[in-house]
Amino acid sequence: MLIKQLSVFLEDRSGRLTELTRILAENDVNITALSVAETADYGIVRMVVGRPELAKEALEKAGFSIGLTDVVCVNMPDKPGSLYRILEILTDVKINIDYMYAFSNNAVALAVIRAADAAQVIEVLQQHRLQLLSQSDIYQL
Amino acid sequence: MIWNTERECADRQQMQELQSRELVAMIKRMQENVPFYRDKFREEGIEPGDIKSVEQLKHLPFTTKADLRDNYPFGLFTVPQSDVVRIHASSGTTGKPTVVGYTQRDIALWAEVVARSLTMAGVHSGDTIQIAYGYGPFTGGLGLHYGAEMVSATVIPISTGNTKKQLQFMTDFKATILACTPSYAAHLGESILKEGISPADIRLRTGVFGAEPWTGEMRTEIEKLLNIKAYDIYGLSEVIGPGVSMECACQCGNHVFEDHFIPEIIDPETLEVLPDGALGELVFTTVSKEAMPLLRYRTRDLTRLHRGKCDCGRTLVRMDKCLGRTDDMLIIRGVNVFPSQVESVLMEMAETTPHYQLIIRRENNLDTMEIRVEINEENWSDSIRELEGIRRRIDHNIKSLLGIGAIIKLVEPNSIERSEGKAKRIIDERHC
Numbered sequence: 001m002l003i004k005q006l007s008v009f010l011e012d013r014s015g016r017l018t019e020l021t022r023i024l025a026e027n028d029v030n031i032t033a034l035s036v037a038e039t040a041d042y043g044i045v046r047m048v049v050g051r052p053e054l055a056k057e058a059l060e061k062a063g064f065s066i067g068l069t070d071v072v073c074v075n076m077p078d079k080p081g082s083l084y085r086i087l088e089i090l091t092d093v094k095i096n097i098d099y100m101y102a103f104s105n106n107a108v109a110l111a112v113i114r115a116a117d118a119a120q121v122i123e124v125l126q127q128h129r130l131q132l133l134s135q136s137d138i139y140q141l
Numbered sequence: 142m143i144w145n146t147e148r149e150c151a152d153r154q155q156m157q158e159l160q161s162r163e164l165v166a167m168i169k170r171m172q173e174n175v176p177f178y179r180d181k182f183r184e185e186g187i188e189p190g191d192i193k194s195v196e197q198l199k200h201l202p203f204t205t206k207a208d209l210r211d212n213y214p215f216g217l218f219t220v221p222q223s224d225v226v227r228i229h230a231s232s233g234t235t236g237k238p239t240v241v242g243y244t245q246r247d248i249a250l251w252a253e254v255v256a257r258s259l260t261m262a263g264v265h266s267g268d269t270i271q272i273a274y275g276y277g278p279f280t281g282g283l284g285l286h287y288g289a290e291m292v293s294a295t296v297i298p299i300s301t302g303n304t305k306k307q308l309q310f311m312t313d314f315k316a317t318i319l320a321c322t323p324s325y326a327a328h329l330g331e332s333i334l335k336e337g338i339s340p341a342d343i344r345l346r347t348g349v350f351g352a353e354p355w356t357g358e359m360r361t362e363i364e365k366l367l368n369i370k371a372y373d374i375y376g377l378s379e380v381i382g383p384g385v386s387m388e389c390a391c392q393c394g395n396h397v398f399e400d401h402f403i404p405e406i407i408d409p410e411t412l413e414v415l416p417d418g419a420l421g422e423l424v425f426t427t428v429s430k431e432a433m434p435l436l437r438y439r440t441r442d443l444t445r446l447h448r449g450k451c452d453c454g455r456t457l458v459r460m461d462k463c464l465g466r467t468d469d470m471l472i473i474r475g476v477n478v479f480p481s482q483v484e485s486v487l488m489e490m491a492e493t494t495p496h497y498q499l500i501i502r503r504e505n506n507l508d509t510m511e512i513r514v515e516i517n518e519e520n521w522s523d524s525i526r527e528l529e530g531i532r533r534r535i536d537h538n539i540k541s542l543l544g545i546g547a548i549i550k551l552v553e554p555n556s557i558e559r560s561e562g563k564a565k566r567i568i569d570e571r572h573c
Contacts, residue, residue: 007523009516011553037525041550044523065516065554067523098524 001122001132004052005112007067008045008059012038020045020064027058032138033073033112035101046101048073048112050139070118073133074125078109086111086130093124144260144292145253148400149455153448156456160195160403163428168192168201171436174219177212178436195403198426199414203437206239209379214240217433225432230278231378238278241378242432248287250429251381254398255288258387261396261453262347262372264318266293271311273321273329274352276300280382281352285320288384294318301325304332312342319348323355323363323371327495328559330366345369351376351383354463356481358488359495373462379438380425386460391452394459401429404458405437406446409467417446422467423460441467471501471567473508476545480566483512486538492517492531496557501569508571511548512539518554 010016017036024031033048048071049055056066076082083102090097095115102111110133115121125132143149151159171178172189181202182189192201209217214237218225226245230238243251264270270289274281282300289296297310301321307329310316319326326348333343345367351374360371375395376383385402386395397404405414406421415421423442427434442463450456465479472478480499487493493514500511514535522528528551535549558565 009521009523009551009553011556039525039529042528042552044525044528046523063553063555065518065521067521069523098526 001072001126001134002070002118003048003073003112003133003135003138005069005071005114006045006047006049006052006055006059007069008047009065009067010043010045012041012043017043017045019062020059023058023062023064024049024055027054029055029058033101033103033110035112037099046099046112046114048138052135069114071112071114072118072121072125073138074111074113075131075133076109076111078104078107082109083111086125089124089128089130090115090121093120095121095124142260142263142265143454144257148398149257149396149457151400151456153456156399157195159400160428161193163400164195164198164403164426165192167426167428167430167434167436170219170431171434175217177208177216198403198405198437201437203412203424203439204435205439206379206441209239210237213237215242217435218242219434220244220432227283228278229280229283229378229382231280239379241280241381244431247381247430247432250401251284251384252287252291254381254384254401255284256291257288257398258374258384259285259288259292259294259318259349261387261389262318262349262370262374263390264289264292264294264347264349268292268317268346269295269297269314270318270320270349271297271299271307271314271316273299273301273307273319273325274383280376280378281322284376284382284384285349289318289320304329308332308336308338311345312338315344317344317346319345319367319369320374321348321350322352323350323359324353324495324559326350326363326371327359327366330363334366340368343368348372349374354465354469354481356485356488357462358485362488362495375460375463377440377442379435380427380440381430385425389451389453389455393451394447394461396451396455396457397446397460399458402427404446404460406444407439409439417448420445420464423463443467443470469567471499471510471569473501473510474545476543478510478543478545482542483539486535486542487514489538490531490534492520493535494518494554496554496559497566498557499567501567501571503571509548510545511550513550513552513557515554515557516551 030050035046037044059066098114100113168189224244225242227243230240272285276282348369348371364371373388374383376385386397388395403426405424409422423440425438444463445461447459496515498513502509532549539547
């Protein structure tokens, strides 16, 4: 249930993000989720994509610096309290979240969660019968 | 092994007698053949015939890079052009190139000092040396070349650039010695990793690196990357090229071939000669060169000299690794800053690379220094908190070493232009 998230270090230069997405488009890689964290000088793009290994190779060839980070993708009902329930579970076992990003559409709400020990997050959330997405689920999204 | 025991292990008195003899002969050649020196001696009230000993060297006038430029191209040659068999020129970043000429004997002398240098680094017949210094008017390539042939090593005269071919020759021809600039050595080491070449296919044992200042930390990094022992070779084209001084296995400074190149350390402000061990500007008098000897040539390199027998058995005076050139030295808000200091801070941190660039600007009459540092491709975190932590640590370490703050910018790996020759480390926009 570990998802390989693509992390990209981008200097603050115009057109860099466009270039990144152009390469993904040319390689027919679909982006399921994306977030950009920015500082004054650089940004970190984090993406969940259909075929992370292929995307990594294509981007590295084009000179991007790519990291693969283990994250957990949890599926929850699109209604008030869903995220709270998950975070409460993690807080109870003292798991710190480094960062997360989430979105909802119709009945589906997904959160991508990054913590130091991704395996522990999976174990705890599965004990509570929460639905986690696998890499192949992402590919089919 | 020592290439020329008689010269390299001479006692002080023998050395001084030799230097005095050569100095007297050089002054005579200058006086007879070069109007520039003749005028200079007259202006300073020096009667060349009065110079009898190397101890009088400190009373003689200096030669500077500006003098070379004023006498461009051949004004300082002491022999007719028909005796000159080769001309080298260093790329003049400002104005005219610096031109040096060599007679047949100068070329032989140069080959010998490089042969001494290579022997000092343990290079011998049976070795295969890949010379990835530029061949051409730059002295690096051809300088190493003739010395390497003199010690009967197998020479691959590949010159600089074309990294793919470098790696192919290195593996296929089983090169055991690599000679190039330290920044290019680091680049080749990283390329080997990137290409996934098996360490078993790399037979390198020793590196002979020079032509730009480098730190002890950079040495450690290159030695690890290439699994070799790295030696510093020092030289400058005005004096002869590579082979002016060289590190022995003790690595306690570079032995200066003072039978040919007499070193002094001076205070760059007062021009007084400083005692051994004091930091100052390195000055050379090239007593035995025929085509273009130089009298007390100011190198602008900052270092120290040490005497006393080395464990390797050589008695030659030793010079420390150059801290930088007086003209590499940046004065930022009144503080002297050497790029090598910035490099040593970065090399101590695993998360960064030795690839950096300093950009100096003047904003509202205040100097600012921006340090662009590439993050480590193999080892970077996608957490802003950790990246900012690295940035703050660089900031803190720079401030505590230099005493002034800098703007630290983390940049993408491989984004700072790679030099295949010398690294472009400094962009000073204050004078543009």
